[in-house]
Amino acid sequence: xxADLIIKSIGELATVASxxxxxxxxxxxxxxxxKDACIVISGExxxxxxxxxxxxxxxxxxxxxxxxxxGKLVTAxxxxxxxxxxxxxxRANEFLMxxxxxxxTEIAEAGGGIVASMRATRxxxxxxxxxxxxxxxxxxxxxxxxxxxxxxxxxxDIDSELRMLEAILELQKHSVMDIVPTFMPAHAVPPGENRxxxxxxxxxxxxxxxxxxxxxxSSKTHVYVDVFCDRGYFTLADTEQIFxxxxxxxxxxxxxxxxxVNLGASKLATTAGADSADHLLNISDDEIALMAKSETxxxxxxxxxxxxxxxxxxxxxxxxxxxVAVALGSDFNPGSCHIFSxxxxxxxxxxxxxxxxxxxxxxxxxxxxxxxxxxxxxxxxSAGYQADxxxxxxxxxxxxxxxxxxxxxxxxxxKGRSVFKRS
Numbered sequence: 001x002x003a004d005l006i007i008k009s010i011g012e013l014a015t016v017a018s019x020x021x022x023x024x025x026x027x028x029x030x031x032x033x034x035k036d037a038c039i040v041i042s043g044e045x046x047x048x049x050x051x052x053x054x055x056x057x058x059x060x061x062x063x064x065x066x067x068x069x070x071g072k073l074v075t076a077x078x079x080x081x082x083x084x085x086x087x088x089x090x091r092a093n094e095f096l097m098x099x100x101x102x103x104x105t106e107i108a109e110a111g112g113g114i115v116a117s118m119r120a121t122r123x124x125x126x127x128x129x130x131x132x133x134x135x136x137x138x139x140x141x142x143x144x145x146x147x148x149x150x151x152x153x154x155x156x157d158i159d160s161e162l163r164m165l166e167a168i169l170e171l172q173k174h175s176v177m178d179i180v181p182t183f184m185p186a187h188a189v190p191p192g193e194n195r196x197x198x199x200x201x202x203x204x205x206x207x208x209x210x211x212x213x214x215x216x217x218s219s220k221t222h223v224y225v226d227v228f229c230d231r232g233y234f235t236l237a238d239t240e241q242i243f244x245x246x247x248x249x250x251x252x253x254x255x256x257x258x259x260x261v262n263l264g265a266s267k268l269a270t271t272a273g274a275d276s277a278d279h280l281l282n283i284s285d286d287e288i289a290l291m292a293k294s295e296t297x298x299x300x301x302x303x304x305x306x307x308x309x310x311x312x313x314x315x316x317x318x319x320x321x322x323x324v325a326v327a328l329g330s331d332f333n334p335g336s337c338h339i340f341s342x343x344x345x346x347x348x349x350x351x352x353x354x355x356x357x358x359x360x361x362x363x364x365x366x367x368x369x370x371x372x373x374x375x376x377x378x379x380x381x382s383a384g385y386q387a388d389x390x391x392x393x394x395x396x397x398x399x400x401x402x403x404x405x406x407x408x409x410x411x412x413x414x415k416g417r418s419v420f421k422r423s
Contacts, residue, residue, distance in 0.1 A: 001047050002063070003040045003047060003060075003064045004416065005042075005413075006038060006055075006060060006065070006066045006067070007038065007041075007391075008038050008056060009068050009069045010036070010052070010073075011071035012034070012074070012395060013032070013037035013039070013049065013074050013075075014032065014073065014074070015032055015076055015382065016361075016362050016365065017030040017032045018366075021375075022297065022325045022367055022370040023362050024320075028326065028358070028359045028363070029356055031362065031397075033397065034049070034050065034051065036051060037074070038050060038051065038052035038055040041416045043416055044415040045416070046386075046387050048383055049383070067411075067413075067418070069391055072410060073392040073395055073397060073400070074390070075361060075390050075392075076365045076380055076388060076389065077145070077147060077378065077388030077389055077413075078143075078364050078368075079147045079148070079368035079369045079372070079374070080145050080147070080148035080330050081276065081328070081371040082301060083148050083149060083330055083333070084150075084153060084332065085133060085137070085150055085332050085333075085340070086133050086167050087129075087132070087333070088117075088120040089117060091112060091116055091117065093112070094112045097110075098309060104308055105260075112335070113188075114156075114187055117154040117334050118154050118156050118188070118190065120154075121155055122156075122160045124163075126170070129163065129164065129167035130167050133167060137177060137179075139340055140332075141176070141420050142407070142409065142422075143342060143343060144390040144412060146178070146388040146412060146414050147178040147372075147378050148177060149179075149180045150168045150180070151181075151226060152168065152181075152182065152183050152185065153184035153185065153186075153187030153226075154334075156185060156188060156189075156190040157190065158201070158205055161185040162209060162213055165181065165213055165214070166217075169181060169213070169217040169219055176415075176417075177414065178374065178388075179220075180221050180222070180223075181221070181224070182223070182224040182225070183210045184227070186199070186226070186242055187226075187228050195234070195235075199238045199241060203242060207242075207251075210223075211250065221373070224252045224275070224373075225243070225251040226253075227239045227243070227255050227256065229255055229256060229257055229263055229265035230256065230265075231260050231263070232260075233256075235263065236268060243268070243272045253272055253275065255269050255274055255277050256278055257269060257279060257280060257283070258277075258283045259282070259304075260281075260282070261282055262282045262283065266280060266284075266287040266290070269291075269296045270290045273295075275295075276371040277291065278298075278299040278300075278301065278331075279299075279301055279304070280298055280299075281313070283298075283314075283315070288318060288322050288324060291324045292319075296325075297325045297327050297371035298314075298324050299327045299329050299368070300329075300349070301329055301331040301337065302349050302352050303330055303344070303345050306352060307336060307337040307338065307339060313352045314353060316349070316353035316354065317354050325370065326355075327364075327367035327368040327371040328346075328349055328360065328363040328367075328368060341407065342364055343401070343403075343409065345364070346364060346400055346401045347404040349363065349401075357397050358397070360401065365378075365379040387415060387416040388415065389412070391411040392410055393409075410422050
């Protein structure tokens with residue numbers, strides 16, 4: 001096969017060693033680290049990866065574009081498995097409250113939290129939501145993210161939630177990144193609303209209308225439904241009802257589980273066939289064992305426990321030791337984690353979740369891709385995969401989390417095309 005693009009003089013190429021499937025247990029540590037490497041690309045896909053001495057003579061031609069990596073580190077494009085990046089307004093005042101010792105619950109009870117973002121987002125236009133989303137996606141791209149999931153959930157009424165969904169689908173249509181939409185009106189119960197009545201409205205009215213919006217948009221990917229199953233939000237019975245209805249409309253499933261207390265949502269995720277269960281700070285040992293036997297990916301969000309100034313973090317080491325597929329996400333949102341940078345999340349995962357740099361890479365690429373249903377296309381530097389590549393202005397894998405406060409991303413390739421290069 002003729003090459004369109006060759007990336008040569010790669011100081012270190014790092015990618016998961018396996019060539020297919022989600023990665024669990026000890027295999028998360030198994031990362032190929034090739035020195036003096038080369039990537040060969042044709043169109044949007046990778047043709048071959050290996051030593052430059054072997055590949056350059058085989059593929060180089062006058063018709064082929066060559067990028068000189070100049071000794072840089074190269075990985076697969078980073079995948080953000082959990083974001084809330086479409087919203088209006090900000091909650092900087094809550095950051096100050098948190099610095100003064102207020103908890104997430106205390107801030108919510110004082111009129112902050114998700115409801116504060118709801119007020120600003122309900123008053124926003126579709127055009128403004130798209131504009132804000134584009135700006136945030138560009139920042140994420142410049143930090144090495146090439147694929148991400150984006151949720152609704154700050155409208156909490158039918159018009160606003162559908163407008164958020166339309167904004168995400170519009171971003172998907174025009175962004176260079178791959179975007180996977182999630183419909184999440186079950187993010188909180190709106191003020192003054194009865195929870196049971198709101199859940200019924202969500203099932204009877206919101207889901208069918210969301211399905212029509214998705215069909216009309218010709219979405220490039222599948223679409224998820226997510227539920228915040230936790231104390232003060234939605235019950236396990238609510239979540240079961242919403243999941244059953246979502247499946248009827250062809251939505252795939254994921255769940256916010258065990259963030260504050262354990263209501264059994266992780267177990268439900270495995271039995272309902274959810275692609276991921278996210279947060280998991282209070283998951284039980286029995287549920288860890290169930291997740292290990294399932295295809296449900298555990299999406300851990302160390303930026304959130306850090307940003308909320310919590311003393312405890314998700315038990316990543318226990319999960320990995322028991323064979324759970326662990327992924328990472330930013331949880332970028334206006335209140336509980338205003339962090340969009342996956343290299344920063346990488347550092348926090350190593351510091352607070354005790355992941356090795358190789359495990360964190362696996363969690364931020366292939367496993368994150370499977371958590372959002374994209375694992376067959378992105379997350380690996382292997383033949384046949386989409387040519388999504390992040391290049392760093394460092395020479396080795398360890399230097400990305402080590403440089404915690406500096407964005408080391410130098411260039412990003414998406415579908416075989418350079419979409420960002422730091423000047």
